[in-house]
Amino acid sequence: xxxxxxxxxxxxxxxxxxxxxxxxxxxxxxxxxxxxxxxxxxxxxxxxxxxxxxxxxxxxxxxxxxxxxxxxxxxxxxxxxxxxxxxxxxxxxxxxxxxxxxxxxxxxxxxxxxxxxxxxxxxxxxxxxxxxxxxxxxxxxxxxxxxxxxxxxxxxxxxxxxxxxxxxxxxxxxxxxxxxxxxxxxxxxxxxxxxxxxxxxxxxxxxxxxxxxxxxxxxxxxxxxxxxxxxxxxxxxxxxxxxxxxxxxxxxxxxxxxxxxxxxxxxxxxxxxxxxxxxxxxxxxxxxxxxxxxxxxxxxxxxxxxxxxxxxxxxxxxxxxxxxxxxxxxx
Amino acid sequence: xxxxxxxxxxxxxxxxxxxxxxxxxxxxxxxxxxxxxxxxxxxxxxxxxxxxxxxxxxxxxxxxxxxxxxxxxxxxxxxxxxxxxxxxxxxxxxxxxxxxxxxxxxxxxxxxxxxxxxxxxxxxxxxxxxxxxxxxxxxxxxxxxxxxxxxxxxxxxxxxxxxxxxxxxxxxxxxxxxxxxxxxxxxxxxxxxxxxxxxxxxxxxxxxxxxxxxxxxxxxxxxxxxxxxxxxxxxxxxxxxxxxxxxxxxxxxxxxxxxxxxxxxxxx
Numbered sequence: 341x342x343x344x345x346x347x348x349x350x351x352x353x354x355x356x357x358x359x360x361x362x363x364x365x366x367x368x369x370x371x372x373x374x375x376x377x378x379x380x381x382x383x384x385x386x387x388x389x390x391x392x393x394x395x396x397x398x399x400x401x402x403x404x405x406x407x408x409x410x411x412x413x414x415x416x417x418x419x420x421x422x423x424x425x426x427x428x429x430x431x432x433x434x435x436x437x438x439x440x441x442x443x444x445x446x447x448x449x450x451x452x453x454x455x456x457x458x459x460x461x462x463x464x465x466x467x468x469x470x471x472x473x474x475x476x477x478x479x480x481x482x483x484x485x486x487x488x489x490x491x492x493x494x495x496x497x498x499x500x501x502x503x504x505x506x507x508x509x510x511x512x513x514x515x516x517x518x519x520x521x522x523x524x525x526x527x528x529x530x531x532x533x534x535x536x537x538x539x540x541x542x543x544x545x546x547x548x549x550x551x552x553x554x555x556x557x558x559x560x561x562x563x564x565x566x567x568x569x570x571x572x573x574x575x576x577x578x579x580x581x582x583x584x585x586x587x588x589x590x591x592x593x594x595x596x597x598x599x600x601x602x603x604x605x606x607x608x609x610x611x612x613x614x615x616x617x618x619x620x621x622x623x624x625x626x627x628x629x630x631x632x633x634x635x636x637x638x639x640x641x642x643x644x645x646x647x648x649x650x651x652x653x654x655x656x657x658x659x660x661x662x663x664x665x666x667x668x669x670x671x
Numbered sequence: 672x673x674x675x676x677x678x679x680x681x682x683x684x685x686x687x688x689x690x691x692x693x694x695x696x697x698x699x700x701x702x703x704x705x706x707x708x709x710x711x712x713x714x715x716x717x718x719x720x721x722x723x724x725x726x727x728x729x730x731x732x733x734x735x736x737x738x739x740x741x742x743x744x745x746x747x748x749x750x751x752x753x754x755x756x757x758x759x760x761x762x763x764x765x766x767x768x769x770x771x772x773x774x775x776x777x778x779x780x781x782x783x784x785x786x787x788x789x790x791x792x793x794x795x796x797x798x799x800x801x802x803x804x805x806x807x808x809x810x811x812x813x814x815x816x817x818x819x820x821x822x823x824x825x826x827x828x829x830x831x832x833x834x835x836x837x838x839x840x841x842x843x844x845x846x847x848x849x850x851x852x853x854x855x856x857x858x859x860x861x862x863x864x865x866x867x868x869x870x871x872x873x874x875x876x877x878x879x880x881x882x883x884x885x886x887x888x889x890x891x892x893x894x895x896x897x898x899x900x901x902x903x904x905x906x907x908x909x910x911x912x913x914x915x916x917x918x919x920x921x922x923x924x925x926x927x928x929x930x931x932x933x934x935x936x937x938x939x
Contacts (some may be wrong), residue, residue: 381857382828503719531718531884532928539932558858561887565932602858605887605933612891612910613712613869616862622827623857 342369343520343552344393344431347407351388351576353626354400360626362388362401363576364634367652367659370520373550375542377563377584379599380573383623386556387436389573390524394433395423429457432513434523438505442497448508449493452477455512476515484511485537503530510538514545521545522554527562539566560603564588572596575624575634577649582658592658592665595619595635633663641666675845675878676765678705681739683722683729683902700725700902701739707846710872713880714889714910716925717899723882726899727850730880731767744845763793763842768849772835776823782809782834783819789841804841811874812837813867829860833867840871849881853888865892886929890914898922 351363363385370376380386391397392408393415408415410426418426427433435441443451453473460476463469481489484507492504500508506526513521523542527535543566545551555567563570564584571581572595580593588606591597598619604610621638630636632647639646641664650661682701700722707713715723728734730741732748741748743764769775776785783805790801806816812833823831832852839847852868853861865888872879883889889896889910896913898906898921906919917923 381859501719531925532886532932533718533924536928536931560858561932599858602862603887604891605929610891615866615869616891618862618866619859622829622860625827 341412342371343411344368344370344554345407345409346389346393346405349389349392349403349405349408351385351392351397352402352404354402357627360629361576362626363392364649366573366576366578367581368571368578370552370554372519372552373546374569375546375553375555375567377567377570378554378556378573379558379560379563379570381558381623383575383625384573385576386573387524388576390433390522390554390556393431393522394427395420429516430518431520431522432516432518434506434509434513434521434526436524436528438502438509439497441509442505444497447494447496448500449474449477452480452493452508452512452515455515457516460517480511480515481508483514484508484541485534486511503534506530507534507538510541517549518551520552520554522556524556525558526555527557527559535562542566560599561605564606572599575629577634578652578661579635580658580660580662582660586658590667592660592667593662594639594641594666597666633661673709674706675709675711675744676705676707677740677742678703678730679740679742680704681726681729681741682737683725683734684737698722698902700729703739703904705897705904707878707880709845709878710876711878711895712872712893713878713895713897714893715880715882715897715899716884716886716889717921721899722902723899724850725902727767727848727880727882730846731765731848733767764845766839766842766844766847768835768839768847768852770851771855772852773823773828773831775835776831778823780822781819782821782823782826785834786819786838786841789838793842805837808837808841811840811871827860828856829863832856832860832864836864836867836871840875840877843875844877846878846880849879851882851884853883853885861888868892886914886925887933898925 346366346368349363349366350361352359353362366389368378368389378386378389392403397403405416415423456473456476461469461472463472477493478489481493486492486504486507492500497505510526527538539562542553546553555563557563567584569582570584570587572579572593574595580587580591580596587596588600591600600606601617604616619638624630624634632649636642636646643664645663650663652659652661681703685698703726715726717723725734729736743762746762748762786805787801790796790804796804806819809816809818814830814833826834853864856864868879869892871877893910895907896910897904898919900921906913906922913922914926917926
């Protein structure tokens with residue numbers, strides 16, 4: 341049974357021109373011990389899904405879902421108290437922009453020590469507890485690959501470079517030993533060596549502690565190297581989801597194929613300096629979403645039927661929503 | 672292929688004075704020797720804070736170097752220029768694209784005015800000629816003539832990147848320097864930009880120097896790779912050579928990190 345199970349999640353924003361469906365019937369599930377990648381370009385609603393899971397969305401937007409449950413408990417029906425309890429201990433989130441999501445008025449050390457749950461701290465007297473807290477903080481910081489703990493733990497968020505901030509956000513998320521880690525673009529702007537270091541850390545945690553990870557990113561190289569399953573999102577619609585292996589070998593949705601083609605590293609046969617296959621046009625803005633399949637205007641295989649939203653179809657555990665999927669002629 | 676750019680003994684020294692109980696911070700870049708051929712693509716890779724962006728800024732003259740000479744098309748420019756040297760010492764032959772193209776555009780000014788500025792400041796063309804040049808360039812980067820009247824917020828990421836590119840090639844440079852041009856772009860837009868740059872290079876014979884963390888793209892479009900560490904060039908060579916037989920430890924680290932991400936078996 342999946343730990344986090346979301347079915348037909350719809351998010352509507354109300355504006356003067358009417359309602360905009362920022363998320364349209366999104367399905368997503370994370371089983372325990374699984375690394376699920378959530379792929380999509382900017383504006384596809386990745387971060388909105390993360391915010392919806394956290395319960396951090398503005399209250400004037402309407403969020404509806406057929407099912408949104410955490411270990412069988414309905415997340416939408418929970419009281420704020422229960423919701424906070426879940427978010428504090430079981431789900432941890434690494435937000436996108438470390439500089440913006442850290443408290444600017446406290447040092448990193450204070451913020452990290454604050455997020456250590458009190459039952460992890462040993463000792464009877466306050467000085468022993470403070471010492472132990474500090475020890476946990478230092479070891480967590482080392483674990484994510486920050487070397488100069490003395491310097492960085494006493495620094496304020498504006499004093500640190502962005503990549504240290506990213507690592508620090510990961511440290512803060514891991515310190516409460518969650519069962520699900522939601523990482524919202526954790527490797528953005530990192531150099532390759534640091535990136536692999538972080539990805540290795542995630543893989544190790546996944547294997548040793550069976551930590552489930554929802555990895556939100558558009559870095560396909562990173563995703564392909566570590567995740568087990570993948571969900572592809574386009575303009576607020578899930579277009580394809582299934583096992584990484586299957587999707588990589590045989591994408592059924594034209595958009596997934598375009599995404600995979602966009603990373604030249606995936607293709608050994610591509611001669612250098614050759615023209616990369618692309619999908620024309622750009623991502624539609626929320627105000628001008630096309631009706632039906634939202635890829636429609638950009639899709640090379642689009643036909644008249646594409647003005648109707650395609651239903652989700654399933655082949656084993658590989659689901660897709662497209663009227664004219666790729667590779668289907670062969671089957 | 673002829674050499675379009677020579678860089679000799681380019682040095683930059685950042686030296687914060689020693690103060691009471693404060694260790695002086697010293698950052699030295701160079702001396703750097705670099706030759707770029709016509710139509711060649713050079714990639715600069717390296718860790719954060721290894722001086723990649725600084726090198727790019729020094730090359731275009733956005734930052735004043737402490738020593739060194741940059742020779743573009745047989746014209747020598749002192750990298751240690753003075754601001755009063757003024758226009759006659761400037762060159763149109765080297766232009767730069769900055770990392771966040773959207774943040775480098777003035778939101779309150781239409782695209783036409785943004786693109787007009789380099790022409791107004793650097794050429795003797797009158798208004799109607801300038802407009803013609805701008806519209807031609809817009810078409811060249813795959814936009815419409817109407818985009819002349821658009822504002823920044825009306826354009827998508829990819830279009831903004833195209834405007835940044837248009838601004839860079841407006842003065843018909845020989846060398847284009849870009850600081851992480853692909854980092855902030857989404858995959859599908861990124862491929863479009865890569866294609867556009869490749870096409871422009873073929874058409875105009877541009878030499879293209881760029882900084883990137885994305886080794887997949889580096890491997891795809893670069894002829895030559897430069898690896899930097901702590902302000903020094905530690906290794907340079909042909910792309911294939913660097914990726915197959917890295918020599919320096921830093922290069923080895925970067926390349927193995929990249930290879931560990933790439934699936935070894937061929938897909939399909």
